[in-house]
Amino acid sequence: MENFLLDRKIATEKDLKFAGYRKYFGKEIDVYYNAQVCKHVAACLKGLPVVFDTEKKPWIQVDNADSINDVIRVVNTCPTGALKYVVHDQDEG
Numbered sequence: 281m282e283n284f285l286l287d288r289k290i291a292t293e294k295d296l297k298f299a300g301y302r303k304y305f306g307k308e309i310d311v312y313y314n315a316q317v318c319k320h321v322a323a324c325l326k327g328l329p330v331v332f333d334t335e336k337k338p339w340i341q342v343d344n345a346d347s348i349n350d351v352i353r354v355v356n357t358c359p360t361g362a363l364k365y366v367v368h369d370q371d372e373g
Contacts (some may be wrong), residue, residue: 296364306342309351310366313340318362327354 293303293312301312311331324332330344331351345351348367355363 291364293366301364304338304340304342306348306351308368309342309348310368311340311342311351311355312364312366314362317360319360321359323357323359324354324363327357 291299296312296314297303299314300316301314304311304313325334328345328350331341332354333339333341342351352365352367355365
């Protein structure tokens, strides 16, 4: 699992859920979203509309991306930190 930061500390999935993040599952990567943190800048919608689409349910469809690198790139452009991601371990079953 790739490490990510929450309040300058390495966060676990439990930390993210406690902080109000919702998990969107993918085969190779999961995306977490916190509506309370989001300022609706729409960097995700513009950056990867095939994954982030408010017209669909769920609005984040991780496996629609061509690669997890595309998802990582766009999540990292989120200016508020409302989006986080976790890449699955290669040896996960």
